[in-house]
Amino acid sequence: MFRIFGKTQEARIVKRKKPETLLKGLVELSSLPFIYIKINEAVNNPLSSIQDISDIISGDPGLTSRLLRLVNSAFCGFRSKVDTVNRALLMVGTQQIRDLALATSVMSLFKGIPGHIVSMESLWRHSVACGLAARMLASGLRSGTNVELFFTAGIIHDIGRLVIYKRIPETAQEMILRCKANKEPLYMVEKEVLGFDHSDLGRLLAQSWNLPPSLEEVLACHHFPWEARQYPVEAGVIHIADYIAHGMQLGDSGEQYVPPLDERVWEISGIPASVLSSTSDQLRQEFEDVVQSLWEI
Numbered sequence: 001m002f003r004i005f006g007k008t009q010e011a012r013i014v015k016r017k018k019p020e021t022l023l024k025g026l027v028e029l030s031s032l033p034f035i036y037i038k039i040n041e042a043v044n045n046p047l048s049s050i051q052d053i054s055d056i057i058s059g060d061p062g063l064t065s066r067l068l069r070l071v072n073s074a075f076c077g078f079r080s081k082v083d084t085v086n087r088a089l090l091m092v093g094t095q096q097i098r099d100l101a102l103a104t105s106v107m108s109l110f111k112g113i114p115g116h117i118v119s120m121e122s123l124w125r126h127s128v129a130c131g132l133a134a135r136m137l138a139s140g141l142r143s144g145t146n147v148e149l150f151f152t153a154g155i156i157h158d159i160g161r162l163v164i165y166k167r168i169p170e171t172a173q174e175m176i177l178r179c180k181a182n183k184e185p186l187y188m189v190e191k192e193v194l195g196f197d198h199s200d201l202g203r204l205l206a207q208s209w210n211l212p213p214s215l216e217e218v219l220a221c222h223h224f225p226w227e228a229r230q231y232p233v234e235a236g237v238i239h240i241a242d243y244i245a246h247g248m249q250l251g252d253s254g255e256q257y258v259p260p261l262d263e264r265v266w267e268i269s270g271i272p273a274s275v276l277s278s279t280s281d282q283l284r285q286e287f288e289d290v291v292q293s294l295w296e297i
Contacts, residue, residue: 075289099149118253127157137279152215165254199222
């Protein structure tokens with residue numbers, strides 16, 4: 001469980017200006033991907049069968065329920081109902097289901113944010129909107145692109161903010177108020193006040209979870225995709241998707257204004273600016289169905 005810090009303890013954490021300080025002792029966060037790790041090991045094991053992977057997923061009733069609701073929503077658009085994990089694996093793919101398992105497992109972390117800072121459901125809605133937009137944008141990239149990985153990246157792109165909201169809630173609230181008063185992007189206020197931002201925390205979490213390098217770099221560079229060394233396209237897509245989600249006001253991550261969209265991102269990602277309108281239209285049509293399939297009050 002998370003510790004409850006007083007103002008003095010919180011001030012000490014903030015004063016250290018090291019992202020590792022906020023992550024220290026967060027057992028609940030560090031153990032999150034356990035089911036994902038088991039699924040990932042099975043997917044990467046050439047001796048594993050679809051039944052083996054299905055048995056692992058079925059051992060977690062909550063995950064099973066979320067995955068089946070997601071697969072049967074507008075997200076996949078199947079005409080016939082997918083009523084078993086085995087069928088979902090056959091129709092969607094083992095690697096894709098693995099990535100969706102990670103995305104949906106993250107949902108449990110959105111349950112403990114102090115409500116006076118930001119609505120838990122609103123933050124979740126923003127994350128789903130970003131994930132959906134990223135998946136839609138990625139569908140126009142080269143053939144063979146795993147669009148579910150982009151959905152996962154969009155879902156977890158602000159995971160570092162959960163650490164800030166849970167560990168230093170008073171400071172988080174002050175930063176949000178300052179962001180609103182000064183009309184500054186929240187990630188810039190985080191950098192100034194803390195010495196790091198939620199992207200730095202996200203990168204450390206990805207490392208501790210042993211996530212794929214592409215996800216680690218997206219978490220670290222989604223505000224500045226031109227800084228990505230190996231996966232600038234992935235970081236660029238999330239940069240655009242985040243802009244779309246904020247611009248459409250689908251949920252709230254704590255940002256008080258739409259983060260700036262850097263024009264360089266079109267060249268970096270290889271996505272034409274002309275897709276903004278069509279992606280927004282498609283997102284508007286699918287969003288409520290998908291977010292309701294995943295959110296559990």
